[in-house]
Amino acid sequence: MTFVLFGATGDLAKRKIFPALYNLYLDQKLPQPISIIGLGRGTLTHNDFQEKVKESILTFSRRLEHDAGEMGDFLEAFRYNTLDVNNTEDYQKLLQLVKQREAELQIKENRMFYLSVAPKFFDIIALNIRDSGLGATNGWKRLMIEKPFGRDLQTARQLNKKLSSAFEEEEIFRIDHYLGKPMVQNLEALEFANPVLQSIWNREHIANVQITASETVGVETRAGYYDQAGAIRDMVQNHMLQMLMMTAMNLPKKINASEIRNEKRKVMEALRPVTKEDVQTQIVRGQYLSGEINGQKVPGYKDEPGVDPSSNTDTFVAARIWIDNPFWSGVPFYIRTGKRMKEKSTRIVIEFKNSLDLHYINDNQKVEPNLLIIEISPGENVSLQLNSKNPMNNGKIEPVRINFSCEDSSRNGLGVPEAYERLIYDFLIGNSTFFAHWKEVELSWEWVQPILDAFEENLLPLHEYSSGTYGPDAANTLLLENGFKWWLDEKVEENKEKVLQK
Ligand SMILES: NC(=O)C1=CN([C@@H]2O[C@H](COP(=O)(O)OP(=O)(O)OC[C@H]3O[C@@H](n4cnc5c(N)ncnc54)[C@H](OP(=O)(O)O)[C@@H]3O)[C@@H](O)[C@H]2O)C=CC1
């Protein structure tokens, strides 16, 4: 098997891809023998390149100890080839190297191409793989591409058309690293392997679903990309909607890639479209101001290096989403994501309906609803909030959390395989379950497009929020309008009082 990495001198390769390949090698999940060929425009000897790979592993691998012999054997698989994506001769040189290594290692012509480069290069590379003969193998071929997949519905369709002229849909692996997170993968098992949860995972019992991906970091060094993308393209179109699909999909007939993707597609088809007019009432957008996070002063978005000082880019988006199918009709799904928020947390909270007769309990005591809390990162955990009598507090009914911790970061000091490791492994074995199918991507862009248009035409306010908060108040109002609140936010109770007083 040959693994060709475009963008092998880039940040993602250094931080994620090389350490992932190394960990797979040590876990004996990397097929042997394997030929790994890294590409970039610069001139590097094979040895220089192997040294770079080693350096990235020593810096970023989850493993703390390294055996020199194992490292040496692993690095032996790596070769480097200079290639400019626009230069057709470079692809011919690459083809020669690929064939030479296939002969040396006596490996089949099974070729994988990983495009870890800027999205503007995705189509040109795919077409050059086709035209150069690299894609004409006697074995199989696969293409893995990074996000973003287009910048709107039209460009996504154009890109897909070009990719489809070089690769079949089942050969294209569109990475969404949220689908590689263990807890997102576990959603499927939670719902389907637990009859108790399965029986209540529907509109009869669920009042609302809240999906949060909050970050404390700002735009960092990526202003060039982010200022053109905003949270809506960077997070909502892909990661947030993928988490929504995984939460809301129905029980597939079989647990396999095509059945799961089929069920995810059905969720997207049932999403109530937002019209440009609806955007004002269903979507909240925000942008961060300066503030303080973990005791450190941080600048506002407009003052970040590389950001246009008059930028209208959204760094926060919240939305109320309705799924018009028999399972979820009437259950609001709320999503929110933002940068420079109070905490780094990706979580899904499922609030169950509360039909208890309060008088029966005692003194009109307020009873909190049951919650299923799925923490995706940084911690991985599932917990259930139930109500119980507290003997230390006059037998008052109080919520208690029962934790089912899945966190096992010790794993003999080896750390848990992270998203890239899982996804690259799936790519190696050709399992596309946790990759985005074109239909999901297209339907996501279709749903998002009116929001992009409304943002573009400034049809809704851009709420400012201070760094270190949970985002604009308008995002709280979105839930209060339906009698709900964001769970697990420390400040929510205060905000609720404020909103109710208004
Ligand atoms: N970095 C991250 O954390 C994440 C990145 N991504 C995505 O991954 C992809 C790569 O990102 P990242 O590694 O950060 O980007 P970098 O800018 O760090 O790296 C870009 C890579 O592309 C190569 N390159 C640039 N121009 C050419 C060219 N004309 N011909 C051939 N190679 C070229 C560069 O090689 P050289 O300069 O040597 O030619 C370099 O290896 C992007 O699609 C990004 O959106 C997705 C999620 C997270």
Ligand SMILES: O=C1O[C@H](COP(=O)(O)O)[C@@H](O)[C@H](O)[C@H]1O
């Ligand atoms: O894809 C992206 O994701 C990260 C957040 O990922 P996480 O795994 O740390 O939750 C986000 O910071 C980045 O802007 C976006 O491009």
